[in-house]
Structure formats: structure tokens, C-alpha cells
Amino acid sequence: MNVLVVGAGAMGRWFAEAMNCDLAFTDANPAVAEHAAEELGGNAVALDTTETFDAVCIAVPLPAVEGAIEEHASKAERAVLDLTGAMAAPVSAMAAHAPDKERVSLHPLFSPENAPGNVAVVADEPGTVTDDLLSALESRGNTLVETTPDEHDEAMETVQAGAHTAILAFALSANSVPEGLRTPIYDGLADLTAQVTGGDSRVYADIQAAFDGSDGVATAATELAAADPKEFERLYQEARATQNATLNQGEHEPEDER
Structure with a gap:
């Protein structure tokens, strides 16, 4: 499996560290993507790459999530995920821009330096790819907590x-x-x-x-x-x-x- 991580900051790297797969990173700052690839293995690709991947994980700041999903969801062949911290807006955006793909929203309820911990999960359209990715997070000692977009955002x-x-x-x-x-x-x-x-x-x-x-x-x-x-x-x-x-x-x- 190969996974593109969009947003190579702290949370994007936290997600990538748990994955036993081929990784690619992209970021608004190319140097950040290159550093993540050097640190964790994988490749740095341009934001406008035309490559496609089994899964795309959106790990950008909250205000940018809907735009990032719109821009990058088409690069996913099988699954799209986000771990931006809100859930209602990303779940809706993924459904709109990746209606035929597996879709899961994640929110690690901790900073990367405090990992592992509870990870809120909205499995809007789960499947074998997202199941494997969630299992990888569990294998690192994280506890997956199923919720709904409204319940999460209200909490x-x-x-x-x-x-x-x-x-x-x-x-x-x-x-x-x-x-x-x-x-x-x-x-x-x-x-x-x-x-x-x-x-x-x-x-x-x-x-x-x-x-x-x-x-x-x-x-x-x-x-x-x-x-x-x-x-x-x-x-x-x-x-x-x-x-x-x-x-x-x-x-x-x-x-x-x-």
C-alpha cells in the first residue's frame, strides 16, 4: 500500500510513523515535506502532483481542511482520511469529493509528544484500506474511540x-x-x-x-x-x-x- 500524507507537520508525521507502507509527503512548504521524507522514509512530492495513491491522509491546519480535501481527494484510488481536529466539515467534504472512496475522519486527542492516547474516529465509509490503517494506529498503543461528527464537535x-x-x-x-x-x-x-x-x-x-x-x-x-x-x-x-x-x-x- 502507498499513502500520501498532505501536511508534513507534527500530526502528519505522527500518522506516518505508525504506517508500515510506502509513504509520500507533500506540504505547502516543500522543505517540510522533504524533511519528513528523510526522517521517516519515503518521497516528497509537489502539491500539484498528478500521482495517485492507495490512500490520502489530510493533515493540514483546521482552516485549510476543506480546501485540501477538495484539492487532493482525487489523488486517492481507494481511501481518504483526515486528522485535522474537527469532524463535521471534513466528513462532509470527503463525502462530496470522494463519494466512491473509503472515508474516515480521525482526531488524536493528544499532541504527538504525548502519544499514544485516545483517537476519535468517524468511520463514514470504512473498508479494508482504512481498517488496515486504523489497525496500524492501534498497534502503536492508541485507543480508537468511535463517535459521530456532531458528538465529537460538541464535545x-x-x-x-x-x-x-x-x-x-x-x-x-x-x-x-x-x-x-x-x-x-x-x-x-x-x-x-x-x-x-x-x-x-x-x-x-x-x-x-x-x-x-x-x-x-x-x-x-x-x-x-x-x-x-x-x-x-x-x-x-x-x-x-x-x-x-x-x-x-x-x-x-x-x-x-x-
Whole structure:
């Protein structure tokens, strides 16, 4: 099998590393594609190549995914995949531009340096090629979690957009604190801040643009800041009830039967 990876950045290379097949890379920056080919084996090809491949994996930034699928889906003979982070738009674009091909959308729920981990999967039109590629990811210790485009994108409003907003807001509002005066909760938030701010700001900006969720965090923070003691107690209990409901839901969800 041969696979073209469109977008030879960190996530494209993460996908390619798991594949035991002939690889080709293309990227808006040819030097990036050439470096990936040298590092992982395979060839670098031009964005406008007329070559075709058994499978094409789209690993571009979120704002570029629909255009990349439109441009490169025709280069796939059997399967098209994406791992860009959203799912509704890529799944729709793949169905439009590769209606007769196998189609799977992937979202690794971690950065490459934290691999392996959970990988969200929408198998819109699975088949033998995508089954083999998913098996290769599983063989690297990843857990495949089947979902739907709507379920995934709604979850990312909280898991990514909301969480990132809360962490960055803490970082922007925090004062310097002497070592001996820190609490475990503060240290936990500081660790999360270091993790988030140590990444690629463009990726986080793309996530904020793609998913709602930040407004809810801002509204809640405003309500807490303005609350008198009685209202604060009500909001505190509401937060506790919401957290308990979330934990209980997770404990009783059925196991993935895939």
C-alpha cells in the first residue's frame, strides 16, 4: 500500500510513523515535506502532483481542511482520511469529493509528544484500506474511540475551546506567587498553563475559531466575580452537581463494542 500524507507537520508525521507502507509527503512548504521524507522514509512530492495513491491522509491546519480535501481527494484510488481536529466539515467534504472512496475522519486527542492516547474516529465509509490503517494506529498503543461528527464537535467545545480558555484566562490574570505560598490547586493550574503555552499558538487559535465554548467560560467567570456570598454558594453547588453528573455519566457509559 502507498499513502500520501498532505501536511508534513507534527500530526502528519505522527500518522506516518505508525504506517508500515510506502509513504509520500507533500506540504505547502516543500522543505517540510522533504524533511519528513528523510526522517521517516519515503518521497516528497509537489502539491500539484498528478500521482495517485492507495490512500490520502489530510493533515493540514483546521482552516485549510476543506480546501485540501477538495484539492487532493482525487489523488486517492481507494481511501481518504483526515486528522485535522474537527469532524463535521471534513466528513462532509470527503463525502462530496470522494463519494466512491473509503472515508474516515480521525482526531488524536493528544499532541504527538504525548502519544499514544485516545483517537476519535468517524468511520463514514470504512473498508479494508482504512481498517488496515486504523489497525496500524492501534498497534502503536492508541485507543480508537468511535463517535459521530456532531458528538465529537460538541464535545470539543468543552474539551478544547472551553478548557483552553479557562487555562489561558488564569495565566493572563495570575500574579507572581512566592514558592512557599502556593497551593496544590495553584500548582496544578500552573502545570496546565505551562503545557498549553508551550504549544503552537496558531493551533490553539484555530481551535478557538472552530469551536464555541469560550463564551460560556467567560460568562461563568463574570457571574462568579460578581456574586455575593449567597449567589457564590449557589454557583459552587451548581458546579459540584455538574461535575458529579459528568463523572457518573462516564462511569455508566457502555463500553465501546467495536
